[in-house]
Amino acid sequence: MRDSIPMPVTAMLGASMFCSGVTFASTAPYAAIVGIEALGLSSAQYGLLIAIGSVVGALVSVALGYASDRLHDRRVLVLLAAVAGMVGYGLIYAVRTQLAFIVAMGAIMPLGLAMFSQNFAYARVYYNAKNPERSQFMVSAMRTVFTVAWVVVPPIVGAIAAQFSVFDVYLVAALAYAVCGLIFAIMMTDPGTHIASAPIAKREPGAKRGLLPVPILTGLAGILVINIAMRLVTLAMPLTIVTRLGGTLADVGLYAGFAAAMEIPFMIMWGYLLARMSREAIIVGNALLLGLYIYLVSQAGSVLEVFWLQILNGIATAALMSIPISYIQDAIKGRVGLSTSLMDAVAIGATLVGATAFGVLSAGEDYQLVLQVAAAIAAAGGLIMLTGNVGRMRARLA
Numbered sequence: 001m002r003d004s005i006p007m008p009v010t011a012m013l014g015a016s017m018f019c020s021g022v023t024f025a026s027t028a029p030y031a032a033i034v035g036i037e038a039l040g041l042s043s044a045q046y047g048l049l050i051a052i053g054s055v056v057g058a059l060v061s062v063a064l065g066y067a068s069d070r071l072h073d074r075r076v077l078v079l080l081a082a083v084a085g086m087v088g089y090g091l092i093y094a095v096r097t098q099l100a101f102i103v104a105m106g107a108i109m110p111l112g113l114a115m116f117s118q119n120f121a122y123a124r125v126y127y128n129a130k131n132p133e134r135s136q137f138m139v140s141a142m143r144t145v146f147t148v149a150w151v152v153v154p155p156i157v158g159a160i161a162a163q164f165s166v167f168d169v170y171l172v173a174a175l176a177y178a179v180c181g182l183i184f185a186i187m188m189t190d191p192g193t194h195i196a197s198a199p200i201a202k203r204e205p206g207a208k209r210g211l212l213p214v215p216i217l218t219g220l221a222g223i224l225v226i227n228i229a230m231r232l233v234t235l236a237m238p239l240t241i242v243t244r245l246g247g248t249l250a251d252v253g254l255y256a257g258f259a260a261a262m263e264i265p266f267m268i269m270w271g272y273l274l275a276r277m278s279r280e281a282i283i284v285g286n287a288l289l290l291g292l293y294i295y296l297v298s299q300a301g302s303v304l305e306v307f308w309l310q311i312l313n314g315i316a317t318a319a320l321m322s323i324p325i326s327y328i329q330d331a332i333k334g335r336v337g338l339s340t341s342l343m344d345a346v347a348i349g350a351t352l353v354g355a356t357a358f359g360v361l362s363a364g365e366d367y368q369l370v371l372q373v374a375a376a377i378a379a380a381g382g383l384i385m386l387t388g389n390v391g392r393m394r395a396r397l398a
Contacts, residue, residue, distance in 0.1 A: 007190045010138075013123050016078070016183045017142045020116050021149025022176035023085060026157045026169045029238050029256040033249070034166055035105075036239070039098050047359020049105055054352035057110035061344035064114055073194055074125060075184050078118045082181030085112025086174050093170040115180060116146075117343045124329060125195050139329075143322050144267055150260030158253015166249060218388020219280060223324045224346050225381030226287045230320070231354030232361075232374035233294055237306075240367045247303045258307055262314025263321065270319045279327050280389040282319050287382025290316040291375045298371035 035046045064077060088108035091100050123142050127135035157169045187193040212220070241247035241255060270282060293312040300306050328343050361370045 007187065007193065009126065009187070009193055012183050012187060013119075013126070013142065014145050016180045017119055017123070017145045018149050019176040019180040019183070020119050021146040022153050023089070023112075023173045023180075024116070025150040025153040025256065025260070026172040026176070027089065028234055029154055029158075029252045030161060030166055030169050030249070031105075032235050032239055033242065033252070034092070034170075035101060037242075038166055039096075039101055041098060041101075043362040043365065044359040047355045047357075047362075049102055050355030051352050051359075053106045053110050054348045054355065056107060057113065057348045057351070058345065060110045060114060061348055064118065064344070073188070074118075074122050075188050075193065078115060078122055079181055079184045079188070081111055081113075081115035081118055082177050082184065084108055085115055085177035086181065088112045089170040089177065090174040093167050093174060096167055112177065114344060115177070117347075119180075120325065120329075120343070122195075126193070129195050139325065140267075140271060140322065143325060144264065147260055147263050147267065147321070151257050151264065154253040154256035154260070155250075156253070158250045158256075161253070162248055162250040215389050219283075219327060219385055220342065220346065222283065222287070222381045222383075222385030222388070223327070224349050225384055226283070226290070226320055226378055227346055227350030227381075228354045228357070229290065229294065229374040229378035229381060230317075231350050232358055232370055232377070233297075235354065235358045236362070236367045236370040236374070237297070239362075240371070241303060241306065243365070244367060245300070245303050245306070251303050255303070255306060255310075259310045259313055259317070262310045263318040266315050266318035267322050270323060274323070278389075279323050280385060282323050283327070284382045284386045284389075286316040286319040287378055287385065290320060291377075291379035291382070294371055294375035294378055298368050298375065 032046060035041045035049070036043060041049070067077070088104040089112070091104045091108070094100075120139060120142065124135060124139050127138045131138070153172070157172055160168050160172070237255065238252045241252050242249065247255075274282065289312065293309060293316055296312070297306055297309050300309065324346075325343070328346065357373070358370060361373055
């Protein structure tokens, strides 16, 4: 009987989060290479395509954020996003033309990419209902599982891309989406995994109607700016490795995997220090450190130097990829779905601005310039967070 053999939800959510990581880890290091080097799009055309996809993604995010707090079954959103991702990346793999790439990235994947945040939204709501005292810990644990995929997958798909075709990375991603969809389809057969939406919480005292408190707004703006810098690095580093530094596609995979491997121990460290430092202080300090790393990597003269610098990158990125999740999820109390749309809004806004800036800055294929600008943007994001949250940070130290 089902009652005597409960569904292993935590294991299934962990597998789903790993698959979500696979979809990003297998494609993100190669998207610009596929669009620009393999399919012949110019840097400006590629940047415009990503910008258009971001606008579509913003509309999708708003719709999902509105629906998720009111939808009878949150699992449907994850399943829908998984199917979209499977179709979109499957199209790029199977057809291999500029048109297929444009249709997939501009129209289909904005919904597919939402699987990441919807996975987190469902996990947070599930553990809030089943084990509330450990819900934030479990979300952090799921983020670590997502990072593990970035350690394991890029070297493997890098070898596949180098040995066979760079388009094969999209087959890997499409299969990962399919597995994630299958996991949630199975979960939907168990009524115990259905979590109804919680009542919508009242506004925080002192907050104006329709607005978040100024420190939160400033914090979100800082996180957005930091993420713009990170998007520029994501776009520019693979191209830097294979052009200016003379690396291979396998080197790109090793770079992505090594970078992720450096993050895992530092995620544990920041989780420990979170009890002693404010989230704002951690974000500010690591934004400045990220800016230093990006500047140094822009001056690197070899792929080996890039690998050594991943130690700095691991410290900063571990904080900037994990701490902002809880910061954003706590922005609107009792509105997990709406907070999820804020996560998507930050990601989409960063992608939109980052892609546009990349298209402009890399018009002359000067990826070193892109990285130098990204370094300045990362530092600016930290200063924005600092400006609006000095009071909170002093209160925590007092």
